[in-house]
Every structure is written in C-alpha cells, then in structure tokens.
Amino acid sequence: MTVDERNELEQAALRVRQHIVRMSTNGGCFIGASLSCADLLVYLYWRFLNISPMTVNAEDRDVLLLSKGHDVPALYGVLAERGFISKARLKNHLSVGDHIYWHPNRAVSGVEFHSGSLGHLLSVGMGMALDARMKGLPTRVVVILGDGELNEGSVWEAGLVASALSIDNLVAVVDRNHFQANIRTEELVPLEPLAEKFRAFGWDTMHVNGHDMESLDECFGALQLSTGRPTVVIADTRRGKGLPSIEERADRWFCNFSPEEADALLDELAGNSRATLTSETLIVR
Amino acid sequence: MNRYETLLLDTASRDERLVVITAENRGHMRTVPPMLGDRFIDVGIAEQTMIGMAAGMAVRGRVVVTHALAAFLTMRAFEFIRDDVAIANASVIMVGMVPGVLSDGNGPTHQAIEDVSIMRGLPNMGVFCPCDESEFIDGMRVLLESRRPWYVRYISTPDLAIDRVAFEPGVAAVVRGEALHRPNVTILTYGFLTRQCIEAAEELGRDDVQVRVVNMRTLKPADEKSILHAAATSELVVTVEDHLLTGGLASIVAETLMVHGKGAHVLTIGFPTWFTPGRLDEVLTNERISSSAIAQRIRQRLADIVHAAVKPPSSTHEVSHD
Numbered sequence: 001m002t003v004d005e006r007n008e009l010e011q012a013a014l015r016v017r018q019h020i021v022r023m024s025t026n027g028g029c030f031i032g033a034s035l036s037c038a039d040l041l042v043y044l045y046w047r048f049l050n051i052s053p054m055t056v057n058a059e060d061r062d063v064l065l066l067s068k069g070h071d072v073p074a075l076y077g078v079l080a081e082r083g084f085i086s087k088a089r090l091k092n093h094l095s096v097g098d099h100i101y102w103h104p105n106r107a108v109s110g111v112e113f114h115s116g117s118l119g120h121l122l123s124v125g126m127g128m129a130l131d132a133r134m135k136g137l138p139t140r141v142v143v144i145l146g147d148g149e150l151n152e153g154s155v156w157e158a159g160l161v162a163s164a165l166s167i168d169n170l171v172a173v174v175d176r177n178h179f180q181a182n183i184r185t186e187e188l189v190p191l192e193p194l195a196e197k198f199r200a201f202g203w204d205t206m207h208v209n210g211h212d213m214e215s216l217d218e219c220f221g222a223l224q225l226s227t228g229r230p231t232v233v234i235a236d237t238r239r240g241k242g243l244p245s246i247e248e249r250a251d252r253w254f255c256n257f258s259p260e261e262a263d264a265l266l267d268e269l270a271g272n273s274r275a276t277l278t279s280e281t282l283i284v285r
Numbered sequence: 286m287n288r289y290e291t292l293l294l295d296t297a298s299r300d301e302r303l304v305v306i307t308a309e310n311r312g313h314m315r316t317v318p319p320m321l322g323d324r325f326i327d328v329g330i331a332e333q334t335m336i337g338m339a340a341g342m343a344v345r346g347r348v349v350v351t352h353a354l355a356a357f358l359t360m361r362a363f364e365f366i367r368d369d370v371a372i373a374n375a376s377v378i379m380v381g382m383v384p385g386v387l388s389d390g391n392g393p394t395h396q397a398i399e400d401v402s403i404m405r406g407l408p409n410m411g412v413f414c415p416c417d418e419s420e421f422i423d424g425m426r427v428l429l430e431s432r433r434p435w436y437v438r439y440i441s442t443p444d445l446a447i448d449r450v451a452f453e454p455g456v457a458a459v460v461r462g463e464a465l466h467r468p469n470v471t472i473l474t475y476g477f478l479t480r481q482c483i484e485a486a487e488e489l490g491r492d493d494v495q496v497r498v499v500n501m502r503t504l505k506p507a508d509e510k511s512i513l514h515a516a517a518t519s520e521l522v523v524t525v526e527d528h529l530l531t532g533g534l535a536s537i538v539a540e541t542l543m544v545h546g547k548g549a550h551v552l553t554i555g556f557p558t559w560f561t562p563g564r565l566d567e568v569l570t571n572e573r574i575s576s577s578a579i580a581q582r583i584r585q586r587l588a589d590i591v592h593a594a595v596k597p598p599s600s601t602h603e604v605s606h607d
Contacts, residue, residue: 059345106344106373112344113340113341113344113369113373114368114372114373115368116368117364117368120337120364120365120368120369121337122337123333123334123335123336123337123338123341123365123369124337124338124340124341124369125341126334126337126338126341127337127338127339127340127341127342127343127345127349128341128342128344128345129341130326130338130341130342131304131341131342131345131346131347132345133323134304134323134324154333154334154337154365157331157333157334158331158333158334158337160329160331161328161329161331161334161338164328164329165326165328
C-alpha cells in the first residue's frame with residue numbers, strides 16, 4: 001500500500017467518524033462500537049469488497065453484514081462516503097421519515113440485512129454464502145461480529161455448522177474492542193483464548209490491528225478462501241477510537257451529546273484539544 | 286417414495302430456486318437428499334441456524350423449505366423466525382413435524398400446541414394446518430409459489446373421504462353437511478382432528494342433530510366469512526383443535542365475532558394445558574377429543590342451551606370454555 005493510498009483511507013475514515021459524531025446528538029447513537037469498527041469498514045468497502053452503488057443489486061457482489069447492528073452509524077457513514085446513499089440523508093438519523101435509525105434496515109441501499117438482536121447474521125450470512133456457492137458465484141460474505149455478541153450461543157451453533165458445511169466463502173470479523181455495553185468482556189464472560197475457540201470449531205483464524213490500514217491490507221490480502229474452512233479475522237480495536245475523551249470509557253457506549261459537545265468532538269477528531277463532556281453518561285450497572 | 290418427496294423433487298426439477306433444509310429431520314424425505322444434491326442441506330440439530338440460513342438464501346431469491354419438529358421449530362427458533370424470516374417477509378416455508386396431538390407419547394417438551402398462536406402473532410406469517418396428506422400436498426404446491434413466509438403443520442395421515450375444494454389461503458372448506466341450510470351445529474376445525482369432527486357429526490346426525498363441519502385449512506389468513514356464516518346460521522358454533530384454548534381457533538372465532546359485533550353460542554374444544562402423553566388413541570380419549578367425546582360434549586352443550594332458554598338469557602353473547 002502506497003503512502004497516498006494509506007492517506008486516502010485514513011482521510012475516508014476521518015470523514016466516516018465525523019458522520020458518526022454528527023449522529024451522536026439529537027437522540028444519540030452507539031458511538032463507541034461505531035468508532036471501533038470505522039477503520040475496518042472503510043478498509044473493507046474501499047479495498048476488499050467487490051461492491052459499489054452500481055453493483056448494489058448484482059448477484060455476484062460481495063456482501064457485508066453487521067451482526068452487531070448497533071454499530072450501524074459507521075456503515076451509514078461508509079455508504080454515504082461511497083455514494084450508496086446521499087450524505088444529506090444522514091441528517092435523517094432517527095427521523096420516522098427515513099429508515100436510518102439505531103439498527104440496520106434493508107430498505108437503506110447498501111444494507112444487506114437488518115439486525116439488532118445479537119447472534120443472528122452469522123447464520124444469515126451462511127445462507128447467502130451457500131446460495132452463492134450453489135450458483136457458482138465468486139461472492140464473499142463478510143459478517144462483522146461484536147465480541148460481546150459472542151456470548152450468544154447461536155454464534156457458536158452457526159460456527160459449528162459453517163465448519164460442517166465447509167463454507168469457505170464466509171469471513172467473520174470480530175470487532176474485538178473488549179467491551180460489552182458498560183463492562184469489559186473479560187470481566188463478565190471471558191472470551192480468551194478466542195482464536196483457539198474458533199480453531200477448535202474448525203475455522204481458520206487471523207489477527208489484525210483493526211485501526212491500521214497496512215495491517216488490514218496485509219491481513220485481507222493474505223486471506224485464503226478456498227480452503228474448505230470458514231475464516232475468522234479477530235480485529236483488535238479500541239472502543240471510541242479516534243476520540244480520546246471517550247476512548248475505552250465504559251460509560252461512553254451509547255451517547256446523546258449536546259450540539260456543543262458534538263462540535264467539540266469534531267474539533268477533537270481534527271486533532272485539537274479534548275472535548276469537555278458534561279452530558280449524562282449511560283451506566284447500566 | 287411418498288407424495289411429499291415427489292412434490293419436493295418435482296418442484297425442484299422445475300424451479301431452480303428451491304432449497305430444502307432439515308434440522309436432522311429427514312425421516313419423511315429419505316430419497317430427497319441424494320436427488321437434490323447441494324440443494325438439500327442438513328444442518329444437524331440447529332434450528333436457529335437453519336432458519337437464519339434459510340432467510341439469507343430467501344432474500345437472494347431462493348424458496349426455502351425448512352423442517353424440524355414443530356415444537357423446536359416454532360419455539361427454539363422463534364426469534365430467528367420473527368427477526369430473519371417475518372421481518373424480511375422472506376420466502377421461507379417452515380414445516381413442523383408431529384404438531385399438536387401427533388407428538389403423542391413424547392411429553393410436554395415436544396408438544397407444539399402453542400404453535401398456531403405464536404406463529405399467527407407474527408406480521409407477514411401465514412399458518413396452514415392441513416387435515417390429511419392430500420390437503421398437505423395440494424396446499425404446499427400453492428405455498429411454494431407464494432413467495433412469502435408460511436408455517437405448516439406437517440401431516441401424512443391417510444386421506445379423508447371428503448369432497449376436495451381447490452386450496453386457497455383464507456378459504457375454508459365445508460367437509461360435511463354442505464347441503465344443510467340451517468344446521469343445529471357448525472363445527473369449525475383444522476388439522477388432524479378433522480376426522481374426529483366428521484365422525485362426531487355422523488354420530489350426532491343419527492340423533493337428528495344436524496351438523497356441518499368446516500375445515501379452516503389456513504388459520505392465517507382465517508376465513509372470517511365462514512366463521513360469521515356459522516354464527517349466523519347455527520344454534521351452536523363449536524371449535525375443535527389440538528391446540529391450547531388460547532391463541533388458536535377459539536381465539537380467532539372470538540376475535541372475529543367481537544370485531545364484527547356478532548354473538549353466538551360457542552363451545553370451544555381444545556387443550557387447557559399440556560396434555561397427558563400416551564398412545565394417540567388413548568390421548569384422544571383421555572383429553573375428551575375422540576369423536577364420541579366431541580359428540581357427547583356437543584350434546585351436553587345443546588342441552589344446556591335449551592335449559593338456559595327456559596329462563597330469560599342474561600346475555601346474548603355467550604362464549605365459554607367447556
């Protein structure tokens with residue numbers, strides 16, 4: 001990857017983060033998880049996935065599914081930057097006049113399936129991948145999983161079956177930001193050793209720094225998809241990445257910032273001083 | 286090769302879209318897997334994964350027929366049916382094995398007697414409960430072309446000696462007493478117990494009680510016209526179902542009469558709770574849903590109505606559980 005290419009991706013990720021921050025006011029959004037997967041989605045949509053606004057309905061397109069749907073502001077930002085939807089439409093976030101809300105809806109161009117309840121889209125993605133395989137299409141299906149989502153038994157049930165059916169055009173990417181809602185994953189239901197668990201289920205495993213474009217390029221460039229086994233990429237990420245004032249903070253997962261706070265956070269994204277945040281934090285326990 | 290296998294294979298040979306999935310439940314389609322190749326998938330004992338996969342295929346244009354025990358299909362996988370199939374309005378047909386009383390000796394864990402209630406509660410979902418093998422096959426042929434989600438109670442019992450009316454969702458079929466102008470009793474039923482209802486009607490007919498039997502076929506959409514007609518023309522409307530008394534046909538009739546502001550004497554026959562497991566014939570007797578028990582309960586209710594009519598009625602609306 002050249003320096004220019006890397007810069008282009010990082011600039012795109014910055015713009016996506018700006019969109020996310022704008023959606024974290026006037027009703028708010030799950031900002032922490034959206035920021036942790038922003039680089040990942042930018043990399044996949046700019047460099048990996050064979051999909052564009054022109055091919056959004058093409059049968060052989062690649063498919064990306066957000067199984068942890070609450071990170072959808074990152075996807076909205078990506079879809080707007082890639083021209084699947086207009087940037088102006090993001091202002092409709094939480095308006096009943098549009099389909100842009102806290103979880104994905106297939107009515108939005110580029111969103112392949114709705115989600116919200118955790119643990120669903122690995123199996124949905126398996127169906128899509130198998131359909132493509134039956135039709136002899138080159139389609140690859142990428143499913144973004146949250147690490148907290150891995151508490152759900154249905155993920156592991158699907159994982160067993162994906163391996164049994166040798167679905168090798170399926171790539172699960174775990175956004176390993178080490179948080180679930182207000183708690184660190186390892187303090188609630190420990191997941192480690194995570195890669196070993198997937199390997200024991202018959203999956204190929206890879207690790208990547210989910211915020212480094214070169215690391216992502218290396219990982220996805222090396223992906224082998226005709227092995228007879230599904231692949232999981234464990235992407236090490238930080239919740240709230242890009243905004244030091246909320247990064248890794250247990251209480252800043254869902255945020256509804258005031259317009260002034262959102263402005264200060266946009267400044268912070270641009271590399272200026274940290275925002276002063278006074279709005280209420282959401283603590284469940 | 287049974288008729289269901291023939292239907293699936295014929296459809297598959299005409300329609301590239303068809304995919305058949307089972308959750309380790311291929312007893313009724315042993316010849317299908319080798320014939321269908323990669324369009325047959327067995328996911329093992331994984332109902333949730335099966336439904337999620339089916340939805341993923343359906344939104345890419347497939348028609349997917351899924352199979353599992355009715356109890357596990359509708360209840361273990363319920364949220365997957367709701368989220369992935371119903372919300373997506375995906376062309377997935379969910380065929381539930383040993384529904385209702387057919388789980389005979391398995392016990393309450395295997396009893397799908399809440400299935401009609403929970404499946405008809407979902408927007409977009411249709412519910413089809415055929416009375417015998419022919420009706421199952423005729424209905425499935427239509428549903429396979431319908432491009433929408435369906436829950437189907439599987440049945441392979443021998444065909445009833447009834448006149449057949451072409452299957453149409455939301456259209457009930459009169460299976461006995463079509464010619465009766467004003468029957469004393471109209472029995473509304475569906476599924477396995479249709480046979481018991483016809484036999485009960487024969488028995489009552491020998492006592493000069495005129496009984497029409499209506500097979501609802503689909504519970505959603507339900508044939509409201511048939512329900513209202515029964516209420517308007519009969520002294521007593523009877524619902525008979527191998528389902529809980531909540532949420533099934535008894536509820537459908539109550540809802541329909543209420544919405545249309547109509548009253549009727551209604552006797553509801555079904556399960557008040559999970560039934561005592563055992564051999565099928567013993568279960569029918571023990572739960573008072575054998576043909577003779579149904580006839581006896583109807584006779585008793587008719588006598589009660591006559592008795593009550595001697596005194597001025599306290600209410601023109603009378604819906605009570607027997």
